[in-house]
Amino acid sequence: MVVGHGVEQNTFRHGEFPDERGRFGRFGGRYVPEGIMAALLELESAYELARADAAFTRELTHLLRVRVGRPTLLHEVPRFAARLATPGLKVYLKREDMAHTGSHKINNALGQGLLAKRMGKRRIVAETGAGQHGVAVATVGAMLGLNCTIYMGAADMERQQPNVVRMRLLGADVRAVDTGKRRLKDAISESVRDWVSNVDTTHYLFGTAAGPAPYPRIVRDFQTTIGVEARSQILVAEGRLPDYVIACVGGGSNAVGAFHPFTGDARVRLVGVEAAGRGVDTGEHAASLSAGTPGEIDGSFSYLLQDDDGQIAGTHSVAAGLDYPGVGPELSHLKDTGRMSHAAATDALALRGLQLLGRSEGIIAALESAHAVGHLLDLSERDELPADSLVLLCLSGRGDKDLDIAAQQLGLG
Ligand SMILES: *Cc1c(COP(=O)(O)O)cnc(C)c1O
Numbered sequence: 042m043v044v045g046h047g048v049e050q051n052t053f054r055h056g057e058f059p060d061e062r063g064r065f066g067r068f069g070g071r072y073v074p075e076g077i078m079a080a081l082l083e084l085e086s087a088y089e090l091a092r093a094d095a096a097f098t099r100e101l102t103h104l105l106r107v108r109v110g111r112p113t114l115l116h117e118v119p120r121f122a123a124r125l126a127t128p129g130l131k132v133y134l135k136r137e138d139m140a141h142t143g144s145h146k147i148n149n150a151l152g153q154g155l156l157a158k159r160m161g162k163r164r165i166v167a168e169t170g171a172g173q174h175g176v177a178v179a180t181v182g183a184m185l186g187l188n189c190t191i192y193m194g195a196a197d198m199e200r201q202q203p204n205v206v207r208m209r210l211l212g213a214d215v216r217a218v219d220t221g222k223r224r225l226k227d228a229i230s231e232s233v234r235d236w237v238s239n240v241d242t243t244h245y246l247f248g249t250a251a252g253p254a255p256y257p258r259i260v261r262d263f264q265t266t267i268g269v270e271a272r273s274q275i276l277v278a279e280g281r282l283p284d285y286v287i288a289c290v291g292g293g294s295n296a297v298g299a300f301h302p303f304t305g306d307a308r309v310r311l312v313g314v315e316a317a318g319r320g321v322d323t324g325e326h327a328a329s330l331s332a333g334t335p336g337e338i339d340g341s342f343s344y345l346l347q348d349d350d351g352q353i354a355g356t357h358s359v360a361a362g363l364d365y366p367g368v369g370p371e372l373s374h375l376k377d378t379g380r381m382s383h384a385a386a387t388d389a390l391a392l393r394g395l396q397l398l399g400r401s402e403g404i405i406a407a408l409e410s411a412h413a414v415g416h417l418l419d420l421s422e423r424d425e426l427p428a429d430s431l432v433l434l435c436l437s438g439r440g441d442k443d444l445d446i447a448a449q450q451l452g453l454g
Contacts, residue, residue: 058371063254066377068370071253073340077233080240085255087160092262101155108184109141109151111266115274115433120401125421129429132417133278134404134436135271137295144407144438145267145295146177150246152263154181157244164188164239167246168232170197170225171361172204173442174248179213181246189213192231196223201361204442225365226353229339249292251369253340261371264298267435272302275433284427287312288435289412290330290383291362293369295437304380313372314416316358317385325357328385329368330376338367344376359388359446360408362438390415392450395440407438408446 058065063085071081091097105111114136122132137145157165165187169175175191182189191208195217198205208215221227236245250260268286275283286303288296290313303309318326326332333344336351345367346354358364375381386394394414399405406414413434420426440447448454 058374059254059258063258065257065370065374068335068341068343068373069254069257070342071340072337072342073253076237077253077340080237080245081253081255083240084160084244088156088255088259091156091159097155097159101152104151104155105148105266109147110139112270112274113137113139115271115278117278118398118402118404121398124397124401125418126424127421127426127428127430130421130426130432131279131430132432132434133275133283134434135267135299137267137435137437138404138407138410138439142177142180143441144173144177145264145298146174146248147180148266148298149248149260149263149294150174150177150181151184153244153246153259154178154185154187156259157187157246158185160244162187162242162244164190164243165246166190166192166232166235166243167248168225168228169193169204169248170228170364171442172197172201172208173362173438175213175215176204176207176211178246178248179208179211182213183211190235191215192218192228192235194218194222194224194228197225197228248294249365249369250294250297250371251292251339251341251343251367257341257369257371260294261297261301264294265301267295267298268300268302271299271433271435275431279431281431282306282309283431283433284308285310285312285430285432286435287314287413287417287432289313289363289409289437290315290368290372291327291365291409292367293372295435297369297371299435300375300381304375311375311381312416313381313383314413315368315383315385316360316363316412317387317390318357318359320387321385326385327356327358327364327366329366330372330383331385333368335373341370343370343373344368359391359450360412360443362407362409363412384416386412386415386419388450390419392447394418395447396451404436405440406436407440408443410435410437411440
């Protein structure tokens with residue numbers, strides 16, 4: 042019954058962005074040293090050829106089907122919807138949590154892995170924060186026979202030990218980064234250094250729809266499989282487009298992937314939900330669209346959290362995957378044009394969403410995805426959701442990785 046699991050249709054329907062300079066309106070671009078520029082341009086032209094090549098798309102579509110489990114399910118959650126006060130509300134979940142390795146990250150990792158092979162690279166390097174992107178990359182490395190090196194901040198390695206074990210079981214060389222704050226930002230710097238010194242053999246497999254051009258576009262295209270599937274699935278199930286598409290926002294890859302095929306449908310409201318942490322007014326959050334200002338981060342011009350001197354601010358979220366001080370350029374542009382609205386859910390609201398979805402439907406969401414669920418709860422409780430709304434919510438990942446945090450925060454176990 043489900044059609045449209047290919048990346049071939051994803052594209053380029055709203056093909057005006059990015060422009061030829063890699064810009065989404067005033068956002069994006071390439072703010073990088075000379076040494077990286079050549080590698081980015083090589084990647085850009087290789088990607089242009091790949092996406093125009095039917096054989097590339099065919100292989101990606103095939104592997105997404107047989108190795109990732111696409112198309113992922115889209116189904117209604119009536120018991121959950123009934124717990125919300127909005128009369129006639131219908132909620133559908135797009136189940137990226139059921140993709141191999143438990144989140145949407147594999148869509149991008151597989152696409153870029155195939156691209157690396159096509160470019161004749163034998164090796165992939167990647168950064169990881171919580172380890173979710175690292176696990177997806179290590180999985181793809183094993184699947185495609187590519188050597189895989191993952192840089193991870195030493196502080197993150199201590200906190201995310203199970204994912205370190207997973208990556209090593211998958212054959213990846215996991216390297217601790219001891220510079221700076223020993224976190225994601227430092228791991229990105231090390232990955233770039235490795236890439237630039239080994240660019241003949243190595244592809245840098247960046248994990249979200251941010252960074253310098255062409256990454257925001259490449260990652261968006263590979264994640265757009267989410268929205269392409271969901272759009273045709275909800276048309277089959279309901280005979281109409283949803284009123285809302287809601288997704289959580291870290292760097293923005295699952296959100297932009299879910300939103301992209303709907304950007305031309307003016308009546309579909311797109312809502313990106315960031316991490317409000319302990320509250321946007323406490324300063325302890327990761328809400329770059331809500332509370333940030335435009336500036337340069339990781340090679341791109343975009344909304345970010347910075348202080349008055351332009352220093353990147355510290356962040357907090359209960360969800361490691363949302364704990365990033367920036368957001369990709371396409372979502373920044375969708376915010377400025379008003380096409381997307383944004384909201385922020387606190388740790389507490391996300392934990393409520395997590396529990397309600399678990400109890401009413403038997404689905405343990407990732408804490409990241411639980412922010413989108415929590416925001417829906419909040420909309421309904423504030424009476425801001427019209428009766429008979431049809432909501433499509435992207436459940437970006439599963440919560441198995443978050444059991445310790447849930448136990449601690451909710452006093453379980
Ligand atoms: C990494 C992650 C996110 C955030 O990343 P985006 O690029 O914003 O999608 C969201 N959900 C899950 C489950 C993740 O692992």
